Amino acid sequence: MSDVAEISEELVLDLQTTFVQNCCFVAAASLVVYDHxxxxxxxxxxxxGRKWNSVTALFHLNRWLILVYTVISLPIGFLPLPSIKGCTAANYLLxxxxxxxxVIWAAFLAIxxxxxxxGSWKLAILVFLLSIVxxxxxxxxxxxDSFAIIEDIPVLGLWCIFTSNASPALNIRLTVGTRACVITSDVIVLLVTWLKTFPLKREADRANIKSPLATMLLRDGTIYFIVLLALNVLELAGTVRTNVFLxxxxxxxxxxxxxxxxxxxxxxxxxAKAPIEDGLGSQRPSFVHPRAGERARSYDSSLRFAGVVDNMGELLEHNAELTDAAMSWEEDACQDGRDTDAPAEPMFDDRAEVV
Known part of the structure; x- marks a missing residue:
C-alpha cells in the first residue's frame, strides 16, 4: 500500500512538473509568434529593402532563427519520440x-x-568573450555530457528524456559561472551606454533640443539590459533554490x-529616418555644420563606424555638437546671408550614415 502511495505521489509530482514546463513553453512560443x-x-x-550590413544581417539572423527554433521545438516538446536516435537528433538540432x-547575441553586444x-575594440572583445561563455x-x-533515454511514464506513455551525467553540484557551478559572465557583460554594456549617452542627452535637454538617437539608446538599452539581467538572476535563483524560477x-x-x-x-x-525637431516643435534640418576644427574628426569617425556598425550608436558624438554647432551655424547664416548650400562649406548630417 505504501509503495502505491509513493508511486502516486511521484506521478502527481511528474505531471505537475510537466504541466508547468508546458505552460512556460507555450507562453514562450506564443510570445515569439505574436511578436512576429x-x-x-x-x-x-x-x-x-535596405542594403546588407551589420544591422540587417543581425536582425534577420536573430529574428528568423528564433522563429525556426520555436516552430521546430513545438512538436519536439509535445510529441513523444520513442526512439533514442530520433530523440538525440531532435535535441541536437535545438x-x-x-x-x-x-553567438548572434554576443556579436550584437560587442558591436x-x-x-x-x-570604437574601443578592447572593450568590445571583452564583452564578446564574456557573452560567448x-x-x-x-x-x-x-x-x-548529456544523453537520451526513453522512459515509460504513467499516463503519458513512452517519453524521451535528455539527461546529464554531471552531478548536481557541478551543474550548479557551471550555471553560476556562466550566468556570472553574462551578467558582467550586461552590466558593462549598460554602463557604457549610460556613460557615453547620458551626458549628450543632458546637454541637448539643457539647450531645449531633442536628441532622438540618444533618447532611444538610453530607453531601449536600459530596458533591454535590465530585463536580461532579471532573467539571469532568476535562472541563478532557480538553479540554487527552486525549479519554478528555472x-x-x-x-x-x-x-x-x-x-x-x-x-x-x-x-x-x-x-534614423525620423526628422529632427527643435525645442519649439518645428522641424530642424537633419544636418549640422560642425566647427572647422571638428569637421575632419567627425567625418573620419563617421566613415570608420558607418562601414562596420551602421547606426548602432555610431554618431552620438555629433549629437553633442548639435547643442552649439548647429545653432551657431544657423545664426551665422542668418546674419551673414551666406548660401548654406555653398560647396566650400559642406553640410553634415548627424544621421546621414545611419539610414
Whole structure:
C-alpha cells in the first residue's frame, strides 16, 4: 500500500512538473509568434529593402532563427519520440540553433559596445568573450555530457528524456559561472551606454533640443539590459533554490532576448529616418555644420563606424555638437546671408550614415 502511495505521489509530482514546463513553453512560443505578427509591418518598412550590413544581417539572423527554433521545438516538446536516435537528433538540432542564437547575441553586444564606446575594440572583445561563455558550457553539457533515454511514464506513455551525467553540484557551478559572465557583460554594456549617452542627452535637454538617437539608446538599452539581467538572476535563483524560477527563465530567456534585439534594431532604423525637431516643435534640418576644427574628426569617425556598425550608436558624438554647432551655424547664416548650400562649406548630417 505504501509503495502505491509513493508511486502516486511521484506521478502527481511528474505531471505537475510537466504541466508547468508546458505552460512556460507555450507562453514562450506564443510570445515569439505574436511578436512576429505585430512587428511585421515595421520590419517591412524599416528593414526590408535596405542594403546588407551589420544591422540587417543581425536582425534577420536573430529574428528568423528564433522563429525556426520555436516552430521546430513545438512538436519536439509535445510529441513523444520513442526512439533514442530520433530523440538525440531532435535535441541536437535545438541545441545547435540555441548556440547560433548565443553567438548572434554576443556579436550584437560587442558591436553595441564598440559603437557607443567610441570604437574601443578592447572593450568590445571583452564583452564578446564574456557573452560567448554560454556557447562553451552548453557545447560541453549538451553534446558531451548529456544523453537520451526513453522512459515509460504513467499516463503519458513512452517519453524521451535528455539527461546529464554531471552531478548536481557541478551543474550548479557551471550555471553560476556562466550566468556570472553574462551578467558582467550586461552590466558593462549598460554602463557604457549610460556613460557615453547620458551626458549628450543632458546637454541637448539643457539647450531645449531633442536628441532622438540618444533618447532611444538610453530607453531601449536600459530596458533591454535590465530585463536580461532579471532573467539571469532568476535562472541563478532557480538553479540554487527552486525549479519554478528555472523553468520560467529557461523557456523565456531566449525568446525575450531575441525579441528585445529585434525591437532595438527596428527602433534604431525608425529613429534614423525620423526628422529632427527643435525645442519649439518645428522641424530642424537633419544636418549640422560642425566647427572647422571638428569637421575632419567627425567625418573620419563617421566613415570608420558607418562601414562596420551602421547606426548602432555610431554618431552620438555629433549629437553633442548639435547643442552649439548647429545653432551657431544657423545664426551665422542668418546674419551673414551666406548660401548654406555653398560647396566650400559642406553640410553634415548627424544621421546621414545611419539610414
Amino acid at each position: 505578427i505585430t512587428t511585421f509591418s515595421h520590419e517591412m518598412q524599416y528593414i526590408w 541545441f545547435a540553433l540555441t548556440l547560433m542564437l548565443y 553595441r559596445v564598440y559603437a557607443v564606446g567610441s 554560454p556557447v562553451g558550457t552548453n557545447i560541453w553539457s549538451n553534446f558531451f 523553468y520560467a527563465s529557461t523557456f523565456l530567456a531566449s525568446p525575450l532576448s531575441s525579441i528585445f534585439i529585434s525591437h532595438f534594431l527596428i527602433n534604431l532604423r525608425q529613429t
